Amino acid sequence: MSDPLRLGIAGLGTVGVGVVKIIRRHAALIEARCGRPVEITAVSARSKSKDRGVPLSTYAWEDDPVALATRADVDVFVELMGGEDGPAKDATEAALAAGKHVITANKAMLAIHGHALAELAEDAGRSIRYEAAVAGGIPVIKCLAEGLAGNEITRVMGVMNGTCNYILTRMESTAQGYNALFVEAAELGYLEADPNLDVGGIDAAHKLAILSSLAFGTQVNFDGIEIEGIQRITLEDIRHAADMGFRIKLLGVAQMTGRGLEQSMKPCLVPSESPIAQLEGGTNMVVIEGDAVEQIVLSGPGAGEGPTASAVLSDICDLARGSFLPVFGKPSKTLEKAPAAMSASAAPYYLRMDLKDRPGAMAKVAAALGEAGVSIDRMRQYGHVDEAAPVLFVTHKTTSQSLAAALEGVAGTGVVLGEPVALRIEHI
Ligand code: NAP
Ligand code: HSE
Numbered sequence: 537m538s539d540p541l542r543l544g545i546a547g548l549g550t551v552g553v554g555v556v557k558i559i560r561r562h563a564a565l566i567e568a569r570c571g572r573p574v575e576i577t578a579v580s581a582r583s584k585s586k587d588r589g590v591p592l593s594t595y596a597w598e599d600d601p602v603a604l605a606t607r608a609d610v611d612v613f614v615e616l617m618g619g620e621d622g623p624a625k626d627a628t629e630a631a632l633a634a635g636k637h638v639i640t641a642n643k644a645m646l647a648i649h650g651h652a653l654a655e656l657a658e659d660a661g662r663s664i665r666y667e668a669a670v671a672g673g674i675p676v677i678k679c680l681a682e683g684l685a686g687n688e689i690t691r692v693m694g695v696m697n698g699t700c701n702y703i704l705t706r707m708e709s710t711a712q713g714y715n716a717l718f719v720e721a722a723e724l725g726y727l728e729a730d731p732n733l734d735v736g737g738i739d740a741a742h743k744l745a746i747l748s749s750l751a752f753g754t755q756v757n758f759d760g761i762e763i764e765g766i767q768r769i770t771l772e773d774i775r776h777a778a779d780m781g782f783r784i785k786l787l788g789v790a791q792m793t794g795r796g797l798e799q800s801m802k803p804c805l806v807p808s809e810s811p812i813a814q815l816e817g818g819t820n821m822v823v824i825e826g827d828a829v830e831q832i833v834l835s836g837p838g839a840g841e842g843p844t845a846s847a848v849l850s851d852i853c854d855l856a857r858g859s860f861l862p863v864f865g866k867p868s869k870t871l872e873k874a875p876a877a878m879s880a881s882a883a884p885y886y887l888r889m890d891l892k893d894r895p896g897a898m899a900k901v902a903a904a905l906g907e908a909g910v911s912i913d914r915m916r917q918y919g920h921v922d923e924a925a926p927v928l929f930v931t932h933k934t935t936s937q938s939l940a941a942a943l944e945g946v947a948g949t950g951v952v953l954g955e956p957v958a959l960r961i962e963h964i
């Protein structure tokens with residue numbers, strides 16, 4: 537019988553416990569598929585005494601994840617603690633220095649330190665695998681790195697944060713506002729320890745940064761992403777967008793242009809009949825376009841114990857079979873440093889603003905849009921609320937630069953109350 541692949545697992549929370557359960561439940565299946573057994577040697581978490589609902593007494597226990605990562609009887613260090621720095625990064629570096637492969641679900645660590653860690657791994661002749669870091673149970677990393685290896689990737693898009701999608705779809709289905717549904721998501725345990733990672737668009741941007749590196753052969757560039765969260769989306773926006781034939785999604789878009797790498801993670805309107813508009817709750821969807829394949833659409837559960845552990849098992853099985861690639865698809869020394877480019881491609885926009893209810897107000901706003909070269913496609917005015925007249929515009933295609941100039945002009949008219957909401961419309 538072949539030698540077993542021996543795992544050291546640090547982090548026994550949602551994902552870690554899920555991994556332990558699958559390894560126990562499917563030991564024979566995994567051995568048959570990998571040609572060798574997969575065993576857990578040792579585990580680590582903060583509390584040794586916590587009941588985690590799975591038997592752990594047969595595994596050695598380490599309080600210190602670094603000690604776990606460097607044990608002689610561990611071949612692969614499985615990092616499932618989280619956090620971009622701290623114990624996750626320390627133990628990952630220690631594991632690589634000790635000649636272990638690393639598997640992680642930690643998108644924050646990879647988005648910030650991915651390039652440096654990839655260099656460490658490749659210098660050590662080892663790999664970092666991270667299928668679970670992006671889009672939960674969807675095998676999008678394998679798809680980009682292997683299934684689409686013969687393509688020049690032209691664009692990657694998607695909904696990659698289940699919590700935001702849950703809040704936005706529940707706003708529409710329950711007619712409750714953002715604040716109430718934020719509380720509901722928190723009560724259901726959906727929010728990250730720092731909720732701003734979810735609702736601020738940062739978690740989804742971490743994932744987009746990782747996909748961009750793989751797709752375009754560039755160094756991970758999280759700082760180059762234009763990020764906007766969902767906190768300013770109101771029930772009115774959801775309703776008005778629906779009225780105009782759209783739904784609102786926190787949408788990531790990455791594409792390489794002659795000016796550099798465009799990456800944005802922002803709430804956008806998508807046509808109600810498009811596949812991405814149909815996504816409900818925590819489901820994720822990633823759309824990849826390549827010169828040969830044209831377009832593929834992957835969708836599935838973006839989080840949770842089973843789906844995320846399923847993705848970790850994909851990495852475990854690959855390593856058990858002896859299969860591993862450079863961390864971001866190409867040797868890290870060949871990954872280019874792509875300059876970040878502001879989105880310059882033209883798109884229609886949804887604009888919502890409250891006008892002072894006085895003669896000529898609408899004309900002034902229309903003139904300000906026109907002076908900046910922004911052409912109105914459709915316009916609606918809704919019932920007055922006190923002194924305010926809520927007005928919606930859908931523009932013809934325009935650039936974000938022209939739109940910014942138009943909004944500056946609109947602010948100067950003196951007839952707009954508060955700050956207008958401007959959301960890009962993406963036709964996917
Ligand atoms: P979690 O439920 O909060 O579990 C974290 C685990 O790490 C806990 O067992 C905790 O120990 C342990 N831990 C934290 N700090 C530690 C330290 N200093 N030393 C040892 N152990 C430590 O987190 P999770 O949801 O499983 O997420 C784990 C990773 O997967 C994160 O990177 C997350 O972003 C990623 N991820 C999660 C999901 C998901 O659906 N949950 C999906 C995709 C990716 P105690 O239990 O003793 O406190
Ligand atoms: N907070 C993340 C989400 C977990 O809501 O999608 C999965 O990465």
